[in-house]
Amino acid sequence: MEDIIVCEGLNKYYSGVHALKDLSLKIKKDSVVGLIGDNGAGKSTLIKILSGAHQPDSGHIYFEGNKVKFKSTKEAMNLGIETIYQYSALIPEMSIARNIFIGREQTQYNVGNFGLMKTKTMQDDAMKALTDVELHLRSPDTPVNQLSGGERQGVVIARAMYFKSKVLILDEPTNHLSVKETNKVLRFVEGLKSQGVTSIFITHNLSHVYPIADHLCVMARGEKIADLDKKDTTIDHLTDLLVNG
Amino acid sequence: MSKNYSLRSLLVRPEVATFLMFLAIMIGFYIANERFLDARNIRIVMGITPEYIIVAIGIAILMISGEFDLSVGSVFALVPMTIVQMVHQGIPPWFAIFLGLMIGIIVGFVNGFITLRFGIPSFIATLGMLYIARSLTTVATAGFPPPFPHILPNELFVYQFELFRASLYWALLVAVVLGVMLHRSNVGNWIYATGGDQNAASSMGIKTGNVKMFCFILCGFLAGFAGMIQTFRLEAPLPSQGYLLELESIAAAVIGGVSLFGGIGTVFGAVIGAILIRFLESGIIMARIDAEWFRAGLGSLIIIAVVFNTYISRRATRIGQNKAKD
Numbered sequence: 001m002e003d004i005i006v007c008e009g010l011n012k013y014y015s016g017v018h019a020l021k022d023l024s025l026k027i028k029k030d031s032v033v034g035l036i037g038d039n040g041a042g043k044s045t046l047i048k049i050l051s052g053a054h055q056p057d058s059g060h061i062y063f064e065g066n067k068v069k070f071k072s073t074k075e076a077m078n079l080g081i082e083t084i085y086q087y088s089a090l091i092p093e094m095s096i097a098r099n100i101f102i103g104r105e106q107t108q109y110n111v112g113n114f115g116l117m118k119t120k121t122m123q124d125d126a127m128k129a130l131t132d133v134e135l136h137l138r139s140p141d142t143p144v145n146q147l148s149g150g151e152r153q154g155v156v157i158a159r160a161m162y163f164k165s166k167v168l169i170l171d172e173p174t175n176h177l178s179v180k181e182t183n184k185v186l187r188f189v190e191g192l193k194s195q196g197v198t199s200i201f202i203t204h205n206l207s208h209v210y211p212i213a214d215h216l217c218v219m220a221r222g223e224k225i226a227d228l229d230k231k232d233t234t235i236d237h238l239t240d241l242l243v244n245g
Numbered sequence: 246m247s248k249n250y251s252l253r254s255l256l257v258r259p260e261v262a263t264f265l266m267f268l269a270i271m272i273g274f275y276i277a278n279e280r281f282l283d284a285r286n287i288r289i290v291m292g293i294t295p296e297y298i299i300v301a302i303g304i305a306i307l308m309i310s311g312e313f314d315l316s317v318g319s320v321f322a323l324v325p326m327t328i329v330q331m332v333h334q335g336i337p338p339w340f341a342i343f344l345g346l347m348i349g350i351i352v353g354f355v356n357g358f359i360t361l362r363f364g365i366p367s368f369i370a371t372l373g374m375l376y377i378a379r380s381l382t383t384v385a386t387a388g389f390p391p392p393f394p395h396i397l398p399n400e401l402f403v404y405q406f407e408l409f410r411a412s413l414y415w416a417l418l419v420a421v422v423l424g425v426m427l428h429r430s431n432v433g434n435w436i437y438a439t440g441g442d443q444n445a446a447s448s449m450g451i452k453t454g455n456v457k458m459f460c461f462i463l464c465g466f467l468a469g470f471a472g473m474i475q476t477f478r479l480e481a482p483l484p485s486q487g488y489l490l491e492l493e494s495i496a497a498a499v500i501g502g503v504s505l506f507g508g509i510g511t512v513f514g515a516v517i518g519a520i521l522i523r524f525l526e527s528g529i530i531m532a533r534i535d536a537e538w539f540r541a542g543l544g545s546l547i548i549i550a551v552v553f554n555t556y557i558s559r560r561a562t563r564i565g566q567n568k569a570k571d
């Protein structure tokens with residue numbers, strides 16, 4: 001299968017801290033990649049670079065075979081790389097429908113970039129997007145702060161699906177979630193594969209990603225220390241890598 | 246069941262609570278003195294209210310975006326003072342009005358620039374501007390308040406119709422246009438998102454700095470425009486005009502359900518908040534209570550409104566947390 005993302009020799013420094021050391025990585029299309037590593041391993045740094053939030057100090061990124069240099073998250077989003085950050089990328093007080101369309105509102109009577117929102121269309125499309133990820137909520141007008149943690153991640157995934165992302169990066173999406181809620185999120189992610197979406201699932205909890213991952217990548221101290229297909233490894237081997245670096 | 250749910254969700258909307266508070270206060274003062282609601286008193290109160298409504302709308306939108314402006318009271322004096330002085334210098338009235346309103350826009354821009362460029366709290370940047378703009382007004386007064394030049398087209402803005410002044414229609418126009426902008430346009434969505442969670446908003450590609458800058462400029466413009474209307478109504482440019490208005494407009498916004506932390510509020514709430522304050526003032530005077538009680542009443546209203554809104558938002562969050570436990 002072809003690679004959708006290829007990174008070569010990425011380096012990133014934060015005022016003295018060498019957070020990413022010569023990292024190279026290939027990600028196959030339509031797979032679920034588990035990116036694991038202890039806190040501080042550099043996982044978030046890597047995905048911030050892939051999503052355009054940060055720029056690498058050196059190294060190259062190829063997306064679908066073309067060399068890319070993202071100056072902002074918007075540029076990455078336009079190519080179809082959507083990121084679900086460690087902190088929620090939802091506005092708690094705003095409705096589900098408005099959250100799904102933040103920055104990409106459907107508008108009419110436009111003057112330049114500005115226009116009136118097509119509220120009804122946005123509500124209907126929001127409901128449809130939620131149903132597509134098997135999330136059944138009462139109303140698209142419910143404020144997000146009335147949803148549970150798992151439901152919120154579902155809304156974010158629905159948003160990424162609606163805008164036809166090709167790659168979905170999830171940074172610790174199961175942090176602070178109960179077991180039941182975690183399973184819900186894992187089901188959302190598992191469902192993405194059949195819809196032609198590649199996902200990169202970041203966690204420091206191996207047991208969350210192992211059941212759904214096709215490929216596992218272990219990081220420690222800013223370096224990639226293992227990069228394995230699931231069929232070539234075991235949970236014990238990976239645990240050993242995680243604990244002993 | 247679902248009907249019940251929607252009634253409940255309506256009641257927990259802060260601006261609806263403000264509206265109920267408004268009705269209660271109106272009825273209360275009406276019982277205390279029937280003349281409170283006769284045409285004469287409504288004409289008096291609604292004659293002065295439009296200026297406060299316009300400033301409160303600007304403040305509310307800026308607060309929803311997550312910032313403050315303490316300089317509105319000073320801009321409220323500076324803009325009309327410069328318009329009057331420019332007309333005295335021989336500048337054509339409409340051009341003077343244009344230049345004067347530009348000053349409001351520039352002050353808003355400077356407030357935004359200092360806040361965003363240097364990453365300091367807008368509370369401090371605009372506190373500085375409060376003093377600077379007031380000082381400039383006094384300098385522009387040149388010692389003694391100048392007479393009002395009657396070639397200014399003030400009737401267009403403040404003409405007294407049967408019951409209401411033209412200024413009320415201007416305020417309603419501002420409310421409708423900005424209400425549509427805030428609640429129906431994509432810009433409004435960006436404003437709520439920016440004030441609700443700036444990190445999340447910018448990760449979704451919203452240029453939060455530009456959104457805030459727009460709100461600062463809008464607020465400065467509206468403060469100047471409202472100040473011009475007041476001077477046109479009084480036909481006297483006073484350097485002290487708008488003294489303490491910054492706090493009163495924040496009070497109006499907060500009573501109307503705007504959150505101090507950004508992300509929550511409506512134009513309707515700010516309008517009701519501003520009207521409520523003016524009727525509270527009038528009601529206290531008409532009930533023959535010592536007028537000094539106005540401030541105590543206003544203070545209590547602010548506290549009640551904020552306590553109530555905090556209570557509702559905690560409840561809303563708890564719904565989500567309880568669900569997670571199911």
Ligand SMILES: Nc1ncnc2c1ncn2[C@@H]1O[C@H](COP(=O)(O)OP(=O)(O)O)[C@@H](O)[C@H]1O
Pocket residue numbers: 014015017019037038039040041042043044045046
């Ligand atoms: N914005 C930043 N400024 C300075 N240091 C940072 C910043 N972000 C991350 N780091 C440092 O870079 C290293 C890797 O962090 P991170 O990528 O967040 O790790 P992970 O997501 O695997 O827990 C850590 O040592 C962290 O302290």
Ligand SMILES: [Mg+2]
Pocket residue numbers: 040043044086
């Ligand atoms: Mg991290």
